[in-house]
Amino acid sequence: MRRGLISGLTIVALATAGCSGVGGGGGDGPVEITFSHWALTAPPFDQFTEVMADFNASQDEYVVKPENIPYKDYHRTVYTQAGAGEGPTMISVDSSELAQAVDSGLAEDITAEIEMPSDLSQYEASLEVDGARHAVTFTRHPYAMLVNTAMLEEIDAEIPETYNDFVDIAQEWTDAPDTYGFAFRHTTADTNGWWLDMSNWIHGAGGYWSDESGPTLDTPEVAEGISRMKEFLDSGIIPEGTDAPTYRRLFWEGKIPLLFESLAFSGIFAAQSEDLAESIEVRKHPFAEDSYVSSNNPVFVNASASDEEKAGAIAFLNYMLSDDVQEEMVDSLAGSLVSSDLEFSEATFENNPWLRGWEADNSGLDFTPPGVGPEFQNFRKVILDQMERVFAGEVSVEDGLAQAQEDAEATLE
Known part of the structure; x- marks a missing residue:
């Protein structure tokens, strides 16, 4: 039971x-x-x-x-x-x-x-x-990389297609507290948002929270995704403790060049800033794996x-x-x-030209993992409890994921 x-x-x-x-x-x-x-x-x-x-x-x-x-x-x-x-x-x-x-x-x-x-x-x-x-x-709301190309032009950079290029741009634009290279949610104050953001990073590394047989947390791929996020946090590339409304404002103000957001936010950002409407572009995440999260309603x-x-x-x-x-x-x-x-049709692109860089496909992964069902809230909670300890430096990534694996298995018994 x-x-x-x-x-x-x-x-x-x-x-x-x-x-x-x-x-x-x-x-x-x-x-x-x-x-x-x-x-x-x-x-x-x-x-x-x-x-x-x-x-x-x-x-x-x-x-x-x-x-x-x-x-x-x-x-x-x-x-x-x-x-x-x-x-x-x-x-x-x-x-x-x-x-x-x-x-x-x-x-x-x-x-x-x-x-x-x-x-x-x-x-x-x-x-x-x-x-x-x-x-x-x-x-359905696929998550993608939103890019302020005007900010990239300032440092003579192209839109990143690899993870290393993505890191280089994020590091070059980091001059806290005035500008940051990137941002993501990373506290339990925004449970849904943090889960979505982590899902993008672990899927990008080839990992998954679970499969139909149970949790799959203690794998090298999941550890790589979490480790990458922690490196961004520890190095000051992201504004620590900042909530989504705040860093989204920083993006449309031209203080953050790159974000992972749902496609719908590209239009919202463009409506908020004429300059950004001219410079915003959308691409898939710069990870080796093509998997991305879709927030579905x-x-x-x-x-x-x-x-x-x-x-x-x-x-x-x-x-x-x-x-x-x-x-x-x-x-x-x-x-x-x-x-x-x-x-997307030509009518979509005429109204939203920044979407031309998105390759619409059917591979988006729902952010509710397979095999979890109505236990999702409890499943997510025990994982985020451990990830909070990892991000705070209280335990290593590997130890935190091992404990999360054990707790998640117990939740689904």
């Missing part, structure tokens, strides 16, 4: 999964349904409201409305609401949170009603488990919704998954990918 803390939200959900619907059905006129996310009022996700508007105009049975909830308390809020028989009709979540929703009975089984595109992304295909589907992809139908609302949610999701709308989303969401395995 698996060990670890069981979330209070899970208990609430299990106790109340049979509650009545979320409301919005009945009476005259179209049935109101809602779609929740944490960034529907900010670029590029605000463009998704156009998809909602087009759906509303295409028929008169349902009206879909956006429901924006701040990210800080987003998952706790929507899961508590859903567990109480309330909340949005359609709930978009971080991929790491989906297993809990399915395990707790919060996510409706939509296998029979959903109409999937023919050419699925690797992540979308993974959402069907043992022939059952409880979610579809809203957006699936969406599920609230099992507590009324039958009318569930029917409306299915109608909207089928509309969203249609070929034309999938292409529209790729073109309008500025670097976000979707359910279908689509490449």
